[in-house]
Amino acid sequence: MKSSDTGNSAELIEMLRQDAVEKYKEEHGWIPTADRLPNQREFIESYVRSAYAAEFLATIEGADKATTLYYSQTGVWFDEQGEPYKVVAWMPLPERYKG
Structure with a gap:
């Protein structure tokens, strides 16, 4: 295997990983x-x-159910009391029901 083959393999693996992430998001909506x-x-x-x-x-890491949390641009997830949490996946809130 030539060194150029290794670079192509790494690019292919990254492309496949990105495709898998996109497919997961489309199917589930969750973003790790x-x-x-x-x-x-x-x-x-x-x-x-x-x-x-x-x-x-x-x-939240270790939780059985999803919840709403706030996110700061410093990378911290927190609740209404300001308590920080370790989040493993997130998604935008759905639109409000308009009946």
Whole structure:
């Protein structure tokens, strides 16, 4: 195997990983924090909706159920009392029901 083959393999593996992450998001909506955190656009959109802080649906490490938490641009997930949490996955809040 040539060294150039190794580079191509690494690129292919990264491309396949990204495709798998995108497919997972499309099917489940959850974004693992190991893959990425909310970007600037997602943060601002969420902040505008909440008018208090950027709020997301989150899965806390070790929890059985999802909950809503706030996210700061410093990378901290916290509740209404300011308690920090270790989040393993997140997603934007769905639109409100308009009946």
